Amino acid sequence: MSSADPATIFVPRDSGALSLGADGVAAAIAAEASRRSIAVKLIRTGSRGLYWLEPMVEVEIAGERRAYGPIGSADVPSLFDTGFLSATPGGHPLALGPAEKIPSLARQHRIVFARVGVTDPLSVDDYLAHGGFRGLERALAMPGAAIVEEVVRANLRGRGGAAFPAGIKWKTTLEQADPTKYVVCNADEGDSGTFADRMLMEGDPFLLIEGMTIAGLAVGATQGFIYLRSEYPHALRTLTAAIAAAEARGYLGKNVIGSGRGFTLDLMVGAGAYICGEETAMLESLEGKRGMVRYKPPVPAVAGLFGRPSVVNNVLTFASVPAIIEHGGEAYSQLGVGRSRGTIPLQLAGNVARPGLVEVPFGLSLRELIYDFGGGTRSGRPLRAVQVGGPLGAYFPAAMLDLKIDYEAFAEAGGMLGHGGVVVFDDTVDLARMARYAMEFCAIESCGKCTPCRIGSTRGAELLDRVIDKRAAGGAELNLLRELCDTMAAGSLCALGGLTPMPVMSALRHFPEDFGLPAAAARP
Amino acid sequence: MRPAPLDGNLSMDDARIKPLARLINRRTHAWPAVEDCGIAMDSSETWDKDAVAAIAESLKDAPGALLRILRRVQDDLGWVPPPALPLIAHTLNLSRAEVHGVASFYHDFRHTPPARNVIRLCRAESCQALGAEALARHVRSRLGVGFGETTSDREFALDAVYCLGNCACSPAGVINGQLLGRLTPKAFDDALESLVRR
Ligand SMILES: Cc1cc2nc3c(=O)[nH]c(=O)nc-3n(C[C@H](O)[C@H](O)[C@H](O)COP(=O)(O)O)c2cc1C
Ligand code: SF4
Ligand code: FES
Numbered sequence: 001m002s003s004a005d006p007a008t009i010f011v012p013r014d015s016g017a018l019s020l021g022a023d024g025v026a027a028a029i030a031a032e033a034s035r036r037s038i039a040v041k042l043i044r045t046g047s048r049g050l051y052w053l054e055p056m057v058e059v060e061i062a063g064e065r066r067a068y069g070p071i072g073s074a075d076v077p078s079l080f081d082t083g084f085l086s087a088t089p090g091g092h093p094l095a096l097g098p099a100e101k102i103p104s105l106a107r108q109h110r111i112v113f114a115r116v117g118v119t120d121p122l123s124v125d126d127y128l129a130h131g132g133f134r135g136l137e138r139a140l141a142m143p144g145a146a147i148v149e150e151v152v153r154a155n156l157r158g159r160g161g162a163a164f165p166a167g168i169k170w171k172t173t174l175e176q177a178d179p180t181k182y183v184v185c186n187a188d189e190g191d192s193g194t195f196a197d198r199m200l201m202e203g204d205p206f207l208l209i210e211g212m213t214i215a216g217l218a219v220g221a222t223q224g225f226i227y228l229r230s231e232y233p234h235a236l237r238t239l240t241a242a243i244a245a246a247e248a249r250g251y252l253g254k255n256v257i258g259s260g261r262g263f264t265l266d267l268m269v270g271a272g273a274y275i276c277g278e279e280t281a282m283l284e285s286l287e288g289k290r291g292m293v294r295y296k297p298p299v300p301a302v303a304g305l306f307g308r309p310s311v312v313n314n315v316l317t318f319a320s321v322p323a324i325i326e327h328g329g330e331a332y333s334q335l336g337v338g339r340s341r342g343t344i345p346l347q348l349a350g351n352v353a354r355p356g357l358v359e360v361p362f363g364l365s366l367r368e369l370i371y372d373f374g375g376g377t378r379s380g381r382p383l384r385a386v387q388v389g390g391p392l393g394a395y396f397p398a399a400m401l402d403l404k405i406d407y408e409a410f411a412e413a414g415g416m417l418g419h420g421g422v423v424v425f426d427d428t429v430d431l432a433r434m435a436r437y438a439m440e441f442c443a444i445e446s447c448g449k450c451t452p453c454r455i456g457s458t459r460g461a462e463l464l465d466r467v468i469d470k471r472a473a474g475g476a477e478l479n480l481l482r483e484l485c486d487t488m489a490a491g492s493l494c495a496l497g498g499l500t501p502m503p504v505m506s507a508l509r510h511f512p513e514d515f516g517l518p519a520a521a522a523r524p
Numbered sequence: 525m526r527p528a529p530l531d532g533n534l535s536m537d538d539a540r541i542k543p544l545a546r547l548i549n550r551r552t553h554a555w556p557a558v559e560d561c562g563i564a565m566d567s568s569e570t571w572d573k574d575a576v577a578a579i580a581e582s583l584k585d586a587p588g589a590l591l592r593i594l595r596r597v598q599d600d601l602g603w604v605p606p607p608a609l610p611l612i613a614h615t616l617n618l619s620r621a622e623v624h625g626v627a628s629f630y631h632d633f634r635h636t637p638p639a640r641n642v643i644r645l646c647r648a649e650s651c652q653a654l655g656a657e658a659l660a661r662h663v664r665s666r667l668g669v670g671f672g673e674t675t676s677d678r679e680f681a682l683d684a685v686y687c688l689g690n691c692a693c694s695p696a697g698v699i700n701g702q703l704l705g706r707l708t709p710k711a712f713d714d715a716l717e718s719l720v721r722r
Contacts, residue, residue, distance in 0.1 A: 016693050019705035051692035192648030192687035225587075230595070230632055231688050233701070268588060269595055271630035274686065288588035290629040306587070349691035350653035356692050378654070387649055391686075423650045423691070434649070441648075441686060 006039035007085040010058040010065070012117065014047035014202050015234040016195070021072060022055040028076040029057070036080060046203015048117030049357030050104055058099050059084055065118075067099040068092060104373055109335070110359045111343050112319045113196075116203030122241050124249045127206045133251060135322030139214045140259045142325075144174055147218035151321065153329030155341035160186050160277075160314030161390070161418045161495075163340075163407045166321075169311060172301035173219040176309035181221035183212050184286070184305055184312045187228040187235070188270060188277035191390025193421030196345040197315035199357055201228075201235040204319075205242035206251075209265065211318030213256060214325055215311050216263040224265045225305065227282050230272055239267060274391075274445035278494050279312045281447060292447050293494045314419070316345055337363035340406045350387075350423035353378045360405075367401035370424055381426040385511065387434075389418025391441050392499035394506035395431060397520075414506060416499075431511035432471075436464035438503040442496060452488045453497025460484050460504065471516035478508070478515060569637050571605035580615040590616055590626055594633060602638035639674045639681035641719055643667070644698040645707075647684045650691035659695050662709040666716065 011017075011026040026042060033040040047054060056069030057079070068079060071094060082090040089095070096102055119126040127133065139147050152167030173181055185208065189197040201208060212224045228236055243265050246252040254262040268286055270276050276285045280294035283305050304310025320342065324332045333341045340362035346369060349355050353375035366386060370376065377383050385395045394415030396403065403413055410417045425434075439460035446454045460481065467477050485501035492498040513519040579596045586592050593612055597604050604627055613623040627633050645651075645660055664670055667680050674681040690696035693705025699715050 015703050016690050016705060019690055019693055019696065019703040049692075054693070189689060190687065193650045193691050194687075195689040195691055198689040231685065234703075266587070268592065270632075271591065271595055271598070272632035272685075273630050285591060286588050288590035288592065288626070290626050347691070349650040349694060355694075391649065421650075421691070423653055425653045429653065434652075437649070437652070444686075 006041045008041045008043060008060040009085075010043050010045050010060070012047045012055060013044035013121075013234070014054075014117075014199060015232070016051055016199075017047050017054040017056070018234065020054050020070070024073040025055045025057065025071050025076065028073040029079075032076050032080050038080075038085065040085070043120050045119065046116040046121055047199060047357075048099065048105060049113065049199060050102065050354070051356040052354045053096065053102075056096075056099075061085075061087055065099045067096040067102065068094045069096060070094070104354060104356070104358075107373070108359050109343055109361055111323050111332075112200065112207070112316060112345055113204075113357060113359045115207065116199055116357075119204065121203055121205055121238055122245055124206065124245055124251070127204075131326075132206055133210055133257075133322075135325035136210050136213055136251070137257070139217050139325050140257065140261070142217075144218045144220055147214060147325060148174055150325055150329040151218070154320075154324040154332040155329075155336075155339070156317065156320055156324060156332070157340070157407065158314055159316035159320070159344070159419065160279075161191070161416075163417070166313060166317050169301050169313070170215065170218050172299070173221075173309045173311045176302060178309050180223075180308050181219055182305045182308055182310040183215045183219070183221045183224040184283070184300075184310050185212055185224065185226040185318055186277065186279060186282055186312060186314050187226050187232075188282060189229055189232070189315070189419070190274040190277040191392075191419045191421050193349045193387065193390060193423040194347050194419045195349075196347050196357060196420065198232050198235050200315055200319055200345075201232070202238050205239050206246060207319045207322060208239075208315055209242060209246050209252065211321040212265065213252065213263045214321050215313070215318060217261065219309075219311055221311070222262045222264065224263065225286055226265060226267045227270060227276070227286055228267060229270045229277075236267070236269060243267065273447075274441075275447045275494075275496055278496065281494075283310070283312070290447075293449055295493065316419075335361040337361075337404065337406050338408055340408070344405060344417075344420050346405065346420045346422060348374045348422050348424070351377045351379055351383075351426045352424040362404075362406050364405045365401065366396070366403050366405070366422070369405070369422060370401065374424065377424060377426045379426045379428075381428065383424060384427040385425040385429050385431060385434075385507075387423045387425070387503065388421070389416040390421050391438060392416075392495060392502055393418050393421070394502050395434065395510060396506070397510045400510075414509070415502065430468075431507040431514040432464060432468050435504040435507040435515075436461055436468065438500055438507075439464060442500040446496060447494075450492050450497055452491040453493075453500070456484055456488045456497070457500060460488075460500075464504075467515055475516065478517070481508070569605065571603075571608060571637075572601060573608070573611070575600060576605075576608045576611055577615070580612050584615050590618065590623065591630075594627055594630075598633050603634040603636060605637075606635055636674075637678070639678050641679060641700055642681045642683065642698075643700075644683045644685045644688075645671075646686065646688050646690070646694070646696045647671075648687040648691075650687070651695040654694040656695040659697075659707055659709060659712065663712055666713070 053069035057071045058065045058067050082092045115130050148170045156166045157163040273291045275281045276291040281291040285291040300310045300312045343361050345359040358373050383398050387395050439457050442457035448454050463477050463481050488497050489501045580593050583592045609623045613620045671684040688696045695707045697704050
């Protein structure tokens with residue numbers, strides 16, 4: 001770098017970083033640079049996902065990005081004082097060294113999140129410079145069936161929760177005769193403890209656009225929809241701008257990169273309803289109606305949005321596709337374990353010292369995730385419980401941390417991986433209260449179609465109130481609770497009513513002492 | 525503001541009854557609390573009819589028009605005035621009951637005028653794991669209202685929200701649209717202080 005070039009400084013505009021004051025830091029850097037008459041180039045990025053270090057500032061020197069964090073506005077003058085823009089910085093107490101070498105990042109295998117926190121999310125040129133749109137270029141030269149074949153070969157399973165093979169879904173839609181088909185992205189990300197969709201949409205929106213466009217080419221759809229939850233205003237802003245930028249550069253529109261093939265994207269914002277993450281409720285909502293779950297069949301791949309064949313996938317599922325098409329499904333499928341192939345972006349949250357995004361091949365253990373990446377509990381107290389897979393996921397005790405991140409392993413253990421959210425609790429947690437919360441959440445968010453879900457959840461919360469009041473061993477309440485959970489599991493149309501028993505019963509099974517029963521014998 | 529008296533010969537199809545019936549059915553079979561009935565109220569509040577008409581007109585041909593219109597009305601006006609629903613129904617050529625049904629389904633739509641300051645606290649698991657319930661107790665006592673309530677001077681409304689996607693910075697909340705992370709009672713008080721001073 002010649003001394004005339006202004007130094008490049010990167011500050012995240014990810015909403016998590018913003019919630020910790022990143023805008024103030026960016027403003028302080030600009031002000032301090034101008035006060036010292038130093039020319040700087042400030043680029044706002046997504047987040048690397050190392051949230052305990054946010055706001056994390058990076059400086060690019062001689063092709064290397066050096067990181068500092070967590071930085072508050074008040075730290076900014078000292079960054080300048082120690083010469084953080086020079087080739088030989090004087091050492092700052094918050095210096096983290098080269099960003100890529102931060103251990104929690106260096107140990108990851110990032111495919112979907114490779115660019116997040118690195119590039120300017122709204123710069124098409126930056127995206128291209130970091131390998132963007134290569135999957136799309138390849139896809140444009142392939143027949144739809146060949147694209148689908150690569151996705152099948154990759155063994156890519158849906159990342160939204162149900163883990164259904166994406167290729168099979170795409171194949172079904174491809175085979176439909178209807179000339180009008182849709183590609184629909186589920187960006188409702190309602191599961192508590194999850195934020196990977198948000199990070200991706202804020203940090204690398206072109207990747208989602210590219211993945212959806214490839215899906216359109218694969219199945220013969222020229223119109224896509226993104227259903228975005230209203231709690232994500234920053235993702236909305238970024239996506240809106242990214243769609244406009246992609247259109248302006250010919251990556252979206254009537255003639256995608258001069259191929260003569262068209263694909264356009266429309267964004268719709270939800271209105272606060274967890275159930276609208278369920279795919280058929282989401283389709284109803286996209287049609288402007290109440291988010292009521294539909295009976296299946298027909299599946300959306302056959303008759304989805306406005307009755308047309310529709311590919312419905314999660315943000316991360318679509319975002320996994322460009323790399324699969326660029327490098328081939330076989331390469332992707334090399335990663336992972338068992339029937340869980342490729343990488344999974346895990347989200348580490350709750351009471352953990354180093355929360356954030358961890359993208360790794362399937363097969364890591366919960367223990368490695370929570371201790372090696374997460375550094376144990378944030379409070380420093382013993383870990384007591386982990387909930388995996390969102391509000392409908394199971395609670396596991398510390399004795400089960402050797403569980404491997406793998407769809408089948410979790411199902412066998414009575415849980416689910418869901419959208420990859422992992423929430424850690426220390427020993428102050430009361431699992432009877434968490435079980436009650438699960439019932440209450442179901443009552444608040446039920447779409448109302450099935451009685452066991454609509455009424456049962458309220459009864460469940462009342463039952464658990466009595467359990468919490470008494471904590472009396474072997475109470476009749478617990479038998480009623482078990483029966484109620486059986487009824488909900490058996491008599492619910494969708495997984496909201498059907499899986500609410502999972503957090504409840506797993507809490508009861510693994511933490512009976514919180515329900516007034518004798519403590520469980522230590523389990524292997 | 526009081527609910528309009530539900531007298532006269534009412535059928536279950538009456539637009540004032542339907543949304544209430546839904547509230548009764550959907551959750552607990554119990555009669556809803558008065559504040560939940562907001563949608564059935566005949567509001568004496570003024571609302572910008574021209575703005576709603578313009579929004580409805582501009583979006584009426586979009587796919588899923590009804591939800592888009594309600595969303596925009598909520599975003600622009602800060603609430604979805606119940607008397608605006610017939611106008612939207614008319615523009616879309618839908619029945620009033622259909623429009624009521626959608627407006628009452630989604631948690632985001634307010635049916636009473638907004639407070640000057642809206643505070644939303646996340647009550648989901650990750651935030652609970654880092655003290656969201658203690659924080660909620662603090663906030664409730666500071667504001668003197670519970671979740672879903674507005675102070676009598678309409679200065680503050682407190683809402684519960686279930687995950688803001690900021691779980692890596694729990695506990696999380698939103699004050700007047702601004703997302704906050706690693707909230708503590710002290711940080712909340714400071715934010716409140718700056719609102720009051722403003
Ligand atoms: C109650 C409920 C909530 C759901 N929420 C979401 C969600 O927020 N995001 C999502 O992608 N999938 C969600 N799903 C799963 C979707 O129904 C569907 O399986 C998914 O969008 C398909 O995409 P995928 O195969 O790529 O995962 C939810 C399912 C249920 C039953
Ligand atoms: S289980 Fe609950 S949320 Fe799902 S369809 Fe039935 S009532 Fe609706
Ligand atoms: S659980 Fe509170 S922000 Fe996600």
